[in-house]
Amino acid sequence: MFRTEFNKLSDEELIGLVVKNHSRATASLVDRYKGMVFTLSYRILKNQLDAEEAAQDTFVKAFNALDSFRFDCKFSTWLYRICYNNAISRSRVYKPMQVEVETKFDIPSETTSALENLSTNDRSKYLGKAMEMLEPEESVLLTLYYVDNNNINEIAAIMNLTESNIKVKLHRGRKKLYTQLEVLLKEEVTMLF
Amino acid sequence: MNQNLNNFDKIGDELHDDWLSGNLKLTRIEPPLDFTKNVIERIEKKPNLLSNSSIFWILAIVPFILLVWLMLYALNLASITYQFRLDFIPNISNVVSFSVLSKYVLMIAFGGLFFIGLDYFLSKYISKRESFFSFLLV
Numbered sequence: 621m622f623r624t625e626f627n628k629l630s631d632e633e634l635i636g637l638v639v640k641n642h643s644r645a646t647a648s649l650v651d652r653y654k655g656m657v658f659t660l661s662y663r664i665l666k667n668q669l670d671a672e673e674a675a676q677d678t679f680v681k682a683f684n685a686l687d688s689f690r691f692d693c694k695f696s697t698w699l700y701r702i703c704y705n706n707a708i709s710r711s712r713v714y715k716p717m718q719v720e721v722e723t724k725f726d727i728p729s730e731t732t733s734a735l736e737n738l739s740t741n742d743r744s745k746y747l748g749k750a751m752e753m754l755e756p757e758e759s760v761l762l763t764l765y766y767v768d769n770n771n772i773n774e775i776a777a778i779m780n781l782t783e784s785n786i787k788v789k790l791h792r793g794r795k796k797l798y799t800q801l802e803v804l805l806k807e808e809v810t811m812l813f
Numbered sequence: 814m815n816q817n818l819n820n821f822d823k824i825g826d827e828l829h830d831d832w833l834s835g836n837l838k839l840t841r842i843e844p845p846l847d848f849t850k851n852v853i854e855r856i857e858k859k860p861n862l863l864s865n866s867s868i869f870w871i872l873a874i875v876p877f878i879l880l881v882w883l884m885l886y887a888l889n890l891a892s893i894t895y896q897f898r899l900d901f902i903p904n905i906s907n908v909v910s911f912s913v914l915s916k917y918v919l920m921i922a923f924g925g926l927f928f929i930g931l932d933y934f935l936s937k938y939i940s941k942r943e944s945f946f947s948f949l950l951v
Contacts, residue, residue, distance in 0.1 A: 641857075643853060643857060646853060646856060647849050647853055650848075650849045650852050650853070651849055654843075654844050654848055654849065654852075655841055655842070655843050655844070656841070658842055658843065658844040658848070659840075659841050659842045662842050671842075671844075672844055672845065672848065675844060675848070676848070676851060676852050676855060679852045679855075679856070680852065680855050680856055683856045684856075740839060743836060743839060744839035744840060747836055747837060747839060747840045748839075748840045751837075751840050762833070762837060763837070763840075763841075766830070766833045766834045766837040766838075767837050767838050767840070767841055769834070794830065794833065797833075
């Protein structure tokens with residue numbers, strides 16, 4: 621079976637093969653989730669090297685415990701929970717730098733329209749910077765909700781928080797992100813003129 | 814309570830943000846290219862290099878013999894065999910002294926290593942066939 625054919629298989633089918641020590645299926649499963657696992661680790665640790673190590677550890681822990689996965693939730697939810705716990709425990713050893721962000725409670729429409737005028741690369745750069753300014757928990761929440769389209773229930777299971785708590789934190793995180801974007805864009809305009 | 818629940822539902826409605834959904838996907842970071850390879854290397858259980866070689870068995874047998882001898886010696890010293898009516902265990906540790914045991918253990922180890930070396934030499938340079946020990950053990 622070619623690697624492209626593995627990509628067509630569902631998570632359950634791939635897991636069945638991984639349990640039987642099928643290395644191509646393992647590679648396919650890693651390829652499927654490495655982006656999100658790495659992004660989540662990076663959101664918490666804010667450091668490329670640590671994030672890479674943490675992401676690798678996540679997969680190693682997950683595959684070693686694959687026999688205990690009972691399919692009572694999505695594989696991604698289970699994997700992200702391992703990833704989140706792993707990165708959080710790492711961040712306790714090495715504390716990432718925190719930046720205080722003052723939150724404004726109105727979402728500026730000018731910010732989004734100004735960003736729309738930028739190229740995709742610049743937009744990605746500003747959004748990335750703004751995400752780094754948020755607290756790890758908030759940027760993880762935004763990533764899980766808006767990037768990977770997980771629902772509130774799934775995020776609650778991943779982060780071990782209540783649904784109402786997730787909603788409030790998401791709401792706050794989104795506003796903080798817009799505030800931070802506004803600050804970054806203003807700084808850029810000041811530098812230009 | 815109801816007021817709170819209504820507020821949470823309102824927050825839930827507000828959270829649907831197409832602009833963020835579209836644009837935050839740009840912030841997804843991809844790991845280095847060799848990431849999958851590194852993970853696979855860490856996951857795959859590599860067999861111990863020695864486990865397929867005959868040296869492994871020699872190295873494993875020597876401490877095993879010594880351990881058995883030490884156990885018998887300790888049992889004899891504590892007279893446990895008598896207390897638990899295990900007199901049928903022969904008093905090996907008294908019959909075979911430590912120096913005699915060491916001599917035989919070293920003889921086995923060196924003899925084994927000699928035959929492994931001979932077998933390796935014969936298979937590689939003379940018969941050019943599979944080594945006898947690897948045929949026997951693998």
